[in-house]
Amino acid sequence: MKKTLTIIHTNDLHGNYEQLLRQSAYIKNRISELKAQNESYLLLDGGDHLDMSINECLATNGDMHLDMLADVGYHAMSVGNNELLRSTPALIRELSLKSKVPWLLLNLVENDGNIIGGMKESLLVTLTNDVKVGLFGATDQFGNVYENKHDFRNRDTVTSIKKTVADLKQKGADIIVFLSHLGYDADVKIAKEVSGLVDVIVGAHTHTVLESPVEESGVIIVQAGSYGQYVGELRLILDIENSSNKIEGYEGNLSEIKLESDIDPSMEAILEKGRMETNEFLSEVLTVKDTPLLHKDVIQLMAEAVRDHWNAEIGLMYGGAAVAGLQSGNVTKGDVLNICKSMHSPVLIELKGEQILGLIKDSYKEEVSSKLVYGNGFRPHGIPIGSLAFSGINWDYQDGVLSNVTVNRERLKEEKVYKIGTGTPMLYDEVCGYSSVKGNKLLDVGKTEMVKDVFISFLKKTNRELNPV
Structure with missing residues (x-):
């Protein structure tokens, strides 16, 4: 039948x-x-x-x-x-x-x-x-x-x-x-x-x-x-x-x-x-800013956030971690989540000084920073990976020449291994497009939070430090 x-x-x-x-x-x-x-x-x-x-x-x-x-x-x-x-x-x-x-x-x-x-x-x-x-x-x-x-x-x-x-x-x-x-x-x-x-x-x-x-x-x-x-x-x-x-x-x-x-x-x-x-969830005020934050300012703060999260020597964040800046005044959880859609875990990795130099140089190259990335947690799909922001590093860059690179005020040593807080895309050169990350060593990965969660916690923490009760 x-x-x-x-x-x-x-x-x-x-x-x-x-x-x-x-x-x-x-x-x-x-x-x-x-x-x-x-x-x-x-x-x-x-x-x-x-x-x-x-x-x-x-x-x-x-x-x-x-x-x-x-x-x-x-x-x-x-x-x-x-x-x-x-x-x-x-x-x-x-x-x-x-x-x-x-x-x-x-x-x-x-x-x-x-x-x-x-x-x-x-x-x-x-x-x-x-x-x-x-x-x-x-x-x-x-x-x-x-x-x-x-x-x-x-x-x-x-x-x-x-x-x-x-x-x-x-x-x-x-x-x-x-x-x-x-x-x-x-x-x-x-x-x-x-x-x-x-x-x-x-x-x-x-x-x-x-x-x-x-x-x-x-x-x-x-x-x-x-x-x-x-x-x-x-x-x-x-x-x-x-x-x-x-x-x-x-x-x-x-x-x-x-x-x-x-x-x-x-x-x-x-x-x-x-x-x-959702409206109640998103309305939580994280911090108050007197002036607007440009996109590059947000990425810089995110680099500081992952460095602080891991207590690392260096913080590193890619431009594609956020899609815009933030307005002045109250910064809410919703404001952050609306510009940070990507779902990347925070990671602690090791890189040699020579690799870090390569990352800084490549971050100035449009053919690298303009690489479009799909999948691997990126939202929206097809966003440029963007230039890199570093926390804990300073340098001079003029006419394509990189000089005076310091890590926490000490001269960067090319053979020294540094601990770096960043996000999962920087584990894979085929994902992020920055070839210098090849050969990195993964030390730890955030198992219960994402990069944007780390950023939200950092904003709340710094707000408390600036405005103690």
Whole structure:
């Protein structure tokens, strides 16, 4: 007996609330249509629904997003890097425990091997037509980033998938759906390794717009762009009695969500409540400035902030850490967060004096400072890395000649190793474009805060020192 299943899928919202208001209205309407036709469906999200660079998400600690996901009625979601990388381990555990929508993740666990918080390795869903769907999720591990930053432990992705699929099939799963936050190229590659085990990959992470499904090695791959611009739909025709090929046919498409589309009133109410909390959160006064701060002044203060944070010899900050300056008068948390969108961790590194000289020289070169950077936590994408600001270093620079370089009033020594507080982009020359950072030694990384958090704390600290109670 043939049966049908419609998979409705979204991914990589990144807190685009204006689109979400319309996307959720579309999804709810489409689900109503399917129910009226007695059609079975699954509603799935590929992760990066949260985005801590968005004020509402940050101010509500992601709780607003849990309400949003539950309100739409998702069956499950994969766990993206924005659910993981931009949150503390404690918050990750808390959110996954509170979420009414299961968070699926099998290739990252606690250091002791236990599941993180309330996450699940897999999920078996029995639909209204009695089809049993096995679900699991995996995320881009970014090498050993989560092991270093959160003290989590990586699991081999393919090995974990094979083990989980075997378990799901033993429990009676008719078809297997993989919620992947690995990216499209990785999905195509992994499809070849899990052929015959996985039926469908619902993708995410690379924001790939797949107008129609792609089939690789018998595995159907779909992905619905990003930022709430699309809703994906994959309709499967199933012959669950056929042990060799249970998917007899399929068709899929993306529906574009336009600004003139209808708005979901219940989602609008959730957003309004979140924005009220956000306004209170953002209104906190950090300090008072008599004169405006130019962009370069902000970057200089950020260099001083990371130096102070690590008690380092030198502070170093890149122009792309902020997008503008600050007005005079009260400087609020909202003012800082509106110009510091990037989500970089503070790091303590070691560089030799000769490397520092190279950084100073390169900072004067437009071809270096104008490098556009994407990903790696930069917001907005495509912002120039910018010139560097240093704290603890002084020098003379005239007609392209660098001289009289001192570190804390002592002459810089080229072979001496210096401790430098900065942000994660300066760990990688291929990211920041400053070749002199190659060969740096990472000493420590901020595991519970970002560079902008360090800057906010610094402003509050210096304000207290200038204005003691």
